[in-house]
Amino acid sequence: MREEFNQGLIDFLKASPTPFHATAALAQRLQAAGFRHLDERAPWHTEAGGRYYVTRNDSSIIAFKLGQRSPVEGGLRLVGAHTDSPCLRVKPHPELQRQGFFQLGVEVYGGALFAPWFDRDLSLAGRVTFRESGKVQSQLIDFQTPIAVIPNLAIHLNREANQGWAINAQTELPPILAQLTGSEAADFRALLADQLASEHGLSADAVLDYELSFYDTQAAAVIGLNRDFIAGARLDNLLSCYAGLQALLAAPDAESCVLVCNDHEEVGSTSACGADGPMLEQVLRRVLPDGDAFVRCIQRSLLVSADNAHALHPNYPDKHDENHGPKLNAGPVIKINSNQRYATNSETAGFFRHLCLENEVPVQSFVTRSDMGCGSTIGPLTAGHLGVRTVDIGLPTFAMHSIRELAGSHDLAHLVKVLTAFYTSPELP
Template sequence: MYNAPSQGLLDFLHNSPSPFHATQSMCAALQAAGYIALDERETWQLEAQGRYYVTRNDSSIIAFKLGQHDPAAHGIRMVGAHTDSPCLKVKPQPELTAHSYWQLGVEVYGGVLLSPWFDRDLSLAGRVTFKHEQQLQSCLIDFKQAIATIPSLAIHLNREANTGWAINAQTELPPILAQLHGEESQDFRSLLAEQLQREHGIQDAEVLDYELCFYDSQPAAVIGLQQDFIAGARLDNLLSCYAGLTALLNSDDQYSQILVCTDHEEVGSNSACGADGPFLEQVLRRILISEDDFVRSVQHSLLISADNAHGIHPNYADKHDGNHGPLLNQGPVIKVNANQRYATNSETSSFFKLLCQQTKVPVQSFVTRSDMGCGSTIGPITAGQLGVQTIDIGVPTFAMHSIRELAGSKDLGYLVQVLQAFYNSTNLP
């Protein structure tokens, strides 16, 4: 079995504290593998069997390889994931001062599991846009060191803390950055300008705006008595991005292949660079010039939507359907929902099961309890946009949407192995 090294994922997570940084990390890996960067604003001159990538908004990326076989007749093998994760984002006018403490107002992005954000060593990363020498520029920044925290209220002052405590996102989440003295005040944009100088050597920048998120500065790690688990932030869904990228870089050149990793999945994907926007379709139409080739190729293609699944938690087993409790380290999970929250159907599911059989990868199934709601992915959105046959899969995970999630260390290798087999597959359903 191909066993993708966990250290590669740990490094990827460390270098990808925001969707912008995740996209940058993937660009670097693709460039090192000989992929050519394309600009959407320019005319593309694509060559037979060429390897390319294109980004949008610095936070979404599509990498593609043109195979030896005509994609209109043999389809495109597509893997989709997303670059964003639930987090706390800094507000436009964030400065708060109370009782000598400097805090920042934050907005909750996505379905954040809030309680684990307390008492963590937080850092800050993202994109900053500024004026420098009369030119508008943008740069990515990452403070890396712990610069903030959200202290819990002592249980002596909150006797309900362990019996059901509703967290107020407006008043209880602003992180503390520093303690001020006397009449001292702080300007957040000045702090960002100083970081631009430290990180990029840019002096006298006038910061105009930013998209910044707090993150846990504790690095991801392989843990457990027998090293069974990967613990870290943003496993949902950077683990899938990393697995898809690794599979693409190790696949052969017979068939055309795409990896699409888009932003804003955690808030519905409805954006210019999200899966519910035109990014993927517009790239495909530039690869497949004629309308006939475009439609034929889509109908010959298949998309694997890779996004983490809920593993059965031993302390909360009743939250799962009794026949559908995926276990960590027992292989990827096929996600099914009768109401099309997942795009899996019997044919795409059977194709994936056959791939797993052929590659000796264990496979599991997940269906939400009938009396509980179900999340969704980019799978149904992309299927609805393109009309491409799709399957939703993912590795089982604990604590999804927490500041620190948990996955099985073996499942990374399983996922890479089956995705690589998919990229190399001769026949699609």
């Protein structure tokens, strides 16, 4: 089963170079499992035992099963994750022609590690809005093949490179796409029109706008002398999205279960489809009873916010509290912060730990060093909007926010197992 989950994750990562593609891949798998798409612009008719999903902005998705037991009596079992990852986004007027090369200006999305983007075989994917026969529409595109690279400067020309240098995002990160000849002019929108035609058979009168990101074409893989690791792009946090999906599909239909995968976590979550926006509450209010019953339901519910945790790196052990250094392949991590950067409390942590013990899943704890700042995730934001009890957890990883991250090859199966048990649990604390 472990190998099956790992290969499924690798396939999912390949299909999901952007949040738009990740959402489409999740929706495709949900539809194949009998979930019905709900259009936010149309009336909804839901019933006990039904399976449904909703998307917004093509980049966030909420899937839910309505159990045979009323959610007002049994509560909701919610798992939350996010679809976005740090990357390089193409600017609106990106064409750069310098020294005979065609380059694209890029904007950094989220807290990316810059150095790993150099010398990688890059492709481009995302959403394009265009006009065809007078009608404005949007379409996802993915060039798939390597079309760009950001070459490093040779050590001979930058003798201080190994002593560290500040990478300038404006001048040093524009990828090279081609070498131009003579008076040849670069036209990025024409390139996108050609891609729409070749990939989807569409004839765009005009490319109006786009949201496009570069990504590394090297496929994710199980690696290591003993195949101990999964290496790949966007493990933060598509790994959690995939684990939540597998758990939702495996859970029986007795209880009401929700999977929410929001966009924009890496940039603060404040958007119409982010965790600091109204999407989840609006969806739940359309499904659950109003007023007093809604509050009763939420207060009987629990959210497991799943986002990757920092594993103890053997080259940098002093970056962790000595008693709270999560290890790869040692199970999911309960994330705790007394300043509410994580929404975990003793009751929710205790319940998650109980689930792990009952299902023979190893479990760990993470608290950041007292002299270091702490990141955050969707847990506190969702808890703040809904008033739902929350535990923040995640699988330990190395190189978070790099173009290629590393996780343990045993841990995905651990996470799927405990999340399935959570969705199945007849009683919440």
